Amino acid sequence: MRNESEIGFELRISKFLRAGVVLSAIFLAAGWLLELRAGIRPLGELSQAEPVALLERWRWWQGVWGGPVDLIYFGLLVLISLPLLRVLMTFVLLLKQKDNLLAVAAGFVLSVLIFSFVLGFEL
Amino acid sequence: MPELILLLSSAAAGFLGSLLGLGGGIIVIPVLTLGFHVDIRAAIAASLISIVATSSGAAAGFLKDRLTNVRLAIFLEVATVVGAVVGFLIAGWVRASWLFLLFGFFLLFSAVMMLRRREETKATKNHPWSERLKFASSYPGDRGDTVAYLVEKVPFGWVVMLVAGVLSGLLGIGSGIFKVLAMDGAMKLPLKVSSATSNFMIGVTATASAAAHFVHGNVVPEIAAPVALGIIAGSWIGARFMVKMPTIWIRRIFVVVLAIVSVQMIMKGWGS
Numbered sequence: 069m070r071n072e073s074e075i076g077f078e079l080r081i082s083k084f085l086r087a088g089v090v091l092s093a094i095f096l097a098a099g100w101l102l103e104l105r106a107g108i109r110p111l112g113e114l115s116q117a118e119p120v121a122l123l124e125r126w127r128w129w130q131g132v133w134g135g136p137v138d139l140i141y142f143g144l145l146v147l148i149s150l151p152l153l154r155v156l157m158t159f160v161l162l163l164k165q166k167d168n169l170l171a172v173a174a175g176f177v178l179s180v181l182i183f184s185f186v187l188g189f190e191l
Numbered sequence: 192m193p194e195l196i197l198l199l200s201s202a203a204a205g206f207l208g209s210l211l212g213l214g215g216g217i218i219v220i221p222v223l224t225l226g227f228h229v230d231i232r233a234a235i236a237a238s239l240i241s242i243v244a245t246s247s248g249a250a251a252g253f254l255k256d257r258l259t260n261v262r263l264a265i266f267l268e269v270a271t272v273v274g275a276v277v278g279f280l281i282a283g284w285v286r287a288s289w290l291f292l293l294f295g296f297f298l299l300f301s302a303v304m305m306l307r308r309r310e311e312t313k314a315t316k317n318h319p320w321s322e323r324l325k326f327a328s329s330y331p332g333d334r335g336d337t338v339a340y341l342v343e344k345v346p347f348g349w350v351v352m353l354v355a356g357v358l359s360g361l362l363g364i365g366s367g368i369f370k371v372l373a374m375d376g377a378m379k380l381p382l383k384v385s386s387a388t389s390n391f392m393i394g395v396t397a398t399a400s401a402a403a404h405f406v407h408g409n410v411v412p413e414i415a416a417p418v419a420l421g422i423i424a425g426s427w428i429g430a431r432f433m434v435k436m437p438t439i440w441i442r443r444i445f446v447v448v449l450a451i452v453s454v455q456m457i458m459k460g461w462g463s
Contacts, residue, residue: 069210078261082254085247092244093423100416104194125408125450128446140412148401150247160266169324173269177395179274184279184402188322 073115076109088153094144099139106136152181193227197414198421200226202242204337205425208242209249212386213367213446214394216242217452222241235362237418239401242367244422246394250387255372256331258387260380262341263326263342267352270394271366274356275399282361290361291460298453301372305446314341314379321345330384331389333437340381350356350376354394359393360400367383367393370447382438382445 124140127134155178162171200222201215208215218239223234253259266321317327321342332338355366367389374385406412433441 070311078254082251086251089247089251089423093420096420100420103413136204137412138417144405144410144412144415147240147243148398148405151243151398168392174265177268178274180276181398184276184399185406
């Protein structure tokens with residue numbers, strides 16, 4: 069059965085996820101509404117284009133502003149990062165509690181998630 | 192306005208997804224490909240984003256309501272993330288049509304089996320792995336009481352999660368259906384706990400391949416944004432409903448969705 073510490077931790081994850089989703093939604097909504105105002109091509113047509121690697125299209129790290137779509141990219145990045153950060157929080161807590169078996173499991177999941185980001189770069 | 196229709200249909204997917212422990216991808220992909228003629232690759236990428244959104248949106252509520260079995264989720268996530276990466280890597284080689292047919296028939300069979308079960312069958316013994324890793328827990332019952340539960344067949348559940356992960360990476364779905372079936376049917380968790388724990392896990396499963404798609408450039412932001420926004424709104428509402436809804440109704444809706452999805456998969460596999 070759950071103890072007080074586990075219940076407290078679950079509530080913390082709940083608040084963290086809620087905050088992350090709200091932050092993501094703000095950026096997604098802002099970027100999307102600005103895009104709609106500027107006019108979007110038919111979705112089917114948009115999807116037929118060849119994929120362009122994220123770092124080529126989203127050049128925020130070079131200080132280049134690409135338009136409202138940059139806000140959408142940031143919102144998506146926040147959203148995709150939430151499960152990874154949630155697993156990181158869990159890993160740290162399990163280590164603190166010396167729950168070693170599950171900590172190893174959480175650490176493994178974290179490694180695979182980080183690897184999946186790298187995989188996108190490699191392909 | 193097509194974008195508004197996409198937003199609303201994504202909200203419906205998020206609502207149903209959070210209610211049943213699914214990611215919504217099984218609704219989002221047909222809507223995008225059939226309704227908006229979006230390329231399947233971009234649809235799968237958007238679907239994976241929507242699954243992460245459903246998971247995070249609904250999980251916040253289920254955690255607060257103490258429905259999610261976090262310890263079990265961590266353990267099973269090992270299998271799903273490995274499977275998801277494998278699925279992403281082999282996506283170019285495996286003939287998807289065979290998979291659609293195989294799993295379509297499996298889901299149809301599962302719908303029939305679920306329909307025949309009138310009541311939840313409680314776990315009567317705790318698997319040794321569950322004893323060791325303390326998976327047995329409790330949840331708020333339909334009558335406002337606290338109901339304790341045990342966990343059976345943990346290794347079998349782990350293997351099913353591995354397969355679910357491969358399907359997720361391959362087909363762009365969260366495989367929540369398989370997760371709920373494994374937890375409810377094999378591991379004998381209460382259905383609400385199965386659904387909430389599945390919701391918690393599908394985000395991690397989907398992130399494993401969504402991240403690769405995102406970095407590679409398969410995610411079209413103009414498509415992913417309304418899908419994610421609709422899903423977030425729908426899943427938040429669905430999570431509120433799920434806590435209050437009697438389990439028997441959740442089971443009935445789940446059977447209907449299972450049947451629809453299975454027919455969809457079979458038709459897709461046949462058509463390909």
